[in-house]
Amino acid sequence: MTFTLIxxxxxxxxxxxxxxxxxxAGLTLILGIMDFVFLAHGSQVMIGAYAAAAxxxxxxxxxxxxxxxxxxxxxxxxxxxxLIIRHLYRRDHMEQVLATFGLILFFxxxxxxxxxxxxxxxxxxxxxxxxxxxxxxxxxxxYRLGVIIVGLLCAVGIHLLVSRTRIxxxxxxxxxxxxxxxxxxxxxxxxxxxxxxxGACLAGVAGMMLGPLTAVQSGMGEPLLILSLVVIIIGGxxxxxxxxxxxxxxxxxxxxxxxxxxxxxxxxxEQATADGAGPAxxxxxxxILMAVVLxxxxxxxxxxxx
Amino acid sequence: xxxxxxxxxxxxxxxxxxRLLWLLIGGFAVFPIFxxxxxxxxWNDVAMRxxxxxxxxMGLNLVLGYGGMVSFGHAAxxxxxxxxxxxxxxxxxxNGWAHILLxxxxxxxxxxxIGYLALRTSGIxxxxxxxxxxxxxxxxxVSLEQFGGDDGMSIDRAxxxxxxxxxxxxxxxLIWVALALVGLGLMFIVRSRFGVTLRAIKSNESRIEAMGxxxxxxxxxxxxxxxxxxxxxxxxxxxxxxxxxxxxMHWTRSxxxxxxxxxxxxxxxxxxxxxxxxxxxxxxxxxxxxxxxAPAYAENWMILFGPLLIMVVLFGRGGLVGLIAxxxxxxxxxxxxxxxx
Numbered sequence: 137m138t139f140t141l142i143x144x145x146x147x148x149x150x151x152x153x154x155x156x157x158x159x160x161a162g163l164t165l166i167l168g169i170m171d172f173v174f175l176a177h178g179s180q181v182m183i184g185a186y187a188a189a190a191x192x193x194x195x196x197x198x199x200x201x202x203x204x205x206x207x208x209x210x211x212x213x214x215x216x217x218x219l220i221i222r223h224l225y226r227r228d229h230m231e232q233v234l235a236t237f238g239l240i241l242f243f244x245x246x247x248x249x250x251x252x253x254x255x256x257x258x259x260x261x262x263x264x265x266x267x268x269x270x271x272x273x274x275x276x277x278x279y280r281l282g283v284i285i286v287g288l289l290c291a292v293g294i295h296l297l298v299s300r301t302r303i304x305x306x307x308x309x310x311x312x313x314x315x316x317x318x319x320x321x322x323x324x325x326x327x328x329x330x331x332x333x334x335g336a337c338l339a340g341v342a343g344m345m346l347g348p349l350t351a352v353q354s355g356m357g358e359p360l361l362i363l364s365l366v367v368i369i370i371g372g373x374x375x376x377x378x379x380x381x382x383x384x385x386x387x388x389x390x391x392x393x394x395x396x397x398x399x400x401x402x403x404x405x406e407q408a409t410a411d412g413a414g415p416a417x418x419x420x421x422x423x424i425l426m427a428v429v430l431x432x433x434x435x436x437x438x439x440x441x442x
Numbered sequence: 443x444x445x446x447x448x449x450x451x452x453x454x455x456x457x458x459x460x461r462l463l464w465l466l467i468g469g470f471a472v473f474p475i476f477x478x479x480x481x482x483x484x485w486n487d488v489a490m491r492x493x494x495x496x497x498x499x500m501g502l503n504l505v506l507g508y509g510g511m512v513s514f515g516h517a518a519x520x521x522x523x524x525x526x527x528x529x530x531x532x533x534x535x536x537n538g539w540a541h542i543l544l545x546x547x548x549x550x551x552x553x554x555x556i557g558y559l560a561l562r563t564s565g566i567x568x569x570x571x572x573x574x575x576x577x578x579x580x581x582x583x584v585s586l587e588q589f590g591g592d593d594g595m596s597i598d599r600a601x602x603x604x605x606x607x608x609x610x611x612x613x614x615x616l617i618w619v620a621l622a623l624v625g626l627g628l629m630f631i632v633r634s635r636f637g638v639t640l641r642a643i644k645s646n647e648s649r650i651e652a653m654g655x656x657x658x659x660x661x662x663x664x665x666x667x668x669x670x671x672x673x674x675x676x677x678x679x680x681x682x683x684x685x686x687x688x689x690x691m692h693w694t695r696s697x698x699x700x701x702x703x704x705x706x707x708x709x710x711x712x713x714x715x716x717x718x719x720x721x722x723x724x725x726x727x728x729x730x731x732x733x734x735x736a737p738a739y740a741e742n743w744m745i746l747f748g749p750l751l752i753m754v755v756l757f758g759r760g761g762l763v764g765l766i767a768x769x770x771x772x773x774x775x776x777x778x779x780x781x782x783x
Binding site: 171173175220223229231233234235237238239241242243244245246248249362365366368369373415416419427430434435436 | 506512514559562563565566567569570571573574575577578581582584585586693694697700701704708739742743744745747748749750751752754755756
């Protein structure tokens with residue numbers, strides 16, 4: 137367990153964290169402002185990843201793929217809100233769960249029909265496939281570093297948008313009290329649709345960036361969806377700041393836990409038990425974290441309301 | 443004797459009030475006769491799956507429909523029940539009655555712990571924390587390599603004394619008896635003082651509190667009962683499937699259970715069973731239907747199923763039971779109207 141390994145895994149955790157944040161940022165506003173349980177947010181990740189991979193394959197240019205996929209995901213989110221989601225705001229949570237579950241089934245199957253069941257693999261462009269020395273003699277993949285930087289830039293951008301602009305003030309007001317915001321003459325329907333499309337777009341960006349790191353396949357968004365729900369609950373529903381802090385915590389805990397928990401356990405119990413229990417405990421770690429947070433702070437770390 | 447006659451009178455009242463439920467359960471009792479003469483043994487298998495999922499959904503409905511607690515993690519209890527069989531056999535416990543007892547006790551305890559912790563929250567937070575607990579258990583079983591991990595473990599059908607489960611009909615009727623008992627039990631629970639209080643908590647929790655009752659206690663009790671029912675379904679599920687893997691408690695199955703309930707009718711006794719029938723018949727028939735129109739896409743039936751679910755939410759309020767009830771009402775209204783003319 138060298139210092140290099142710890143540093144490398146911390147960076148991996150950061151990369152997982154900022155990716156999670158991109159998915160969770162939109163979702164926390166959808167849950168918080170619209171009080172809408174949107175389970176198909178993982179499908180937006182998948183749509184983004186497929187759009188980028190398909191355009192990259194067709195054009196042969198990675199950057200073009202990423203650039204063109206952004207408007208595609210924005211449009212898909214906008215259309216989805218217009219066609220289906222806006223009819224569901226007034227329904228109870230259970231019906232929202234059911235309908236968006238139906239959306240997941242549809243999107244996963246539609247992708248399977250149009251792209252086939254096999255996973256797509258997109259190669260990295262030459263300029264991003266090398267290594268960067270983050271410390272002397274500590275190389276780190278350039279692409280992962282790029283993901284961290286893009287994720288952090290997005291986070292700063294979202295933070296400025298929410299805390300410094302007029303639209304951001306409307307969003308914050310909406311998270312705090314949607315009825316009163318509407319009563320003040322703010323067109324909450326348009327606001328909803330824009331948040332929804334922007335959220336879809338951010339999830340799509342996460343998908344695009346994950347594409348070269350993982351397999352692009354049908355159903356790839358669901359594990360991310362579940363994890364980002366955990367992030368949102370820990371951070372407090374409706375709070376972008378909470379989502380960021382929680383995403384980084386979850387990303388680090390999950391990554392570092394998987395790598396180091398078995399060896400840490402070995403210090404306390406005998407090796408066979410540690411090897412058996414380590415991976416089990418590591419994969420449960422984030423859920424244990426969430427349960428503990430909820431037991432002591434039932435509305436998350438940074439509640440948006442009240 | 444008066445106790446027994448009182449019980450019978452109560453049961454009779456309940457059966458009269460829930461005719462649809464007992465019609466369905468009765469239908470399952472005679473279904474094997476039909477499949478025997480029509481020579482369709484495959485459909486016995488489908489019927490068993492319907493009864494098992496219906497049973498679990500009936501259990502979940504106690505908290506979801508009657509108690510208004512949207513639990514998104516009940517598949518975990520099915521999984522715990524199923525693993526009680528698998529792990530029990532692993533350690534040499536082959537008696538099926540013992541599995542049932544073990545499964546129900548373990549699920550009851552887990553339900554108590556999870557319910558106690560999760561019921562401190564409400565709304566979306568409750569949905570998510572129940573999901574989190576289910577995920578925790580899912581990953582626990584994925585990583586338990588000695589019990590098969592990701593691949594799961596195969597199971598010998600348990601010994602139930604004189605009942606040899608390798609005779610498909612005996613397995614069928616064991617499941618049927620369990621279903622009928624669950625139906626009977628839930629019927630009494632829903633009509634009891636406890637059931638009425640649970641429904642009252644759903645509609646106005648603070649008023650119940652003001653009346654001097656402690657809502658949390660009722661909610662946890664309901665949660666434990668529903669967990670135990672799902673555990674029973676899980677034990678039988680493992681015997682039916684002769685195999686158990688973490689897949690049985692995947693979060694999509696919790697979603698499936700909710701779909702079944704909403705499809706059939708929330709907070710009704712017959713709803714979950716009716717929902718299970720329709721859900722699984724769709725699952726069986728959509729591939730065939732799609733295969734007849736576009737053979738290449740037969741396995742992509744979910745592309746129809748997903749939008750169908752959305753349609754159910756958008757246009758079908760009250761589920762199938764609601765649909766049947768309003769039709770009956772409107773026909774009887776029509777009759778009354780005609781008599782009046």
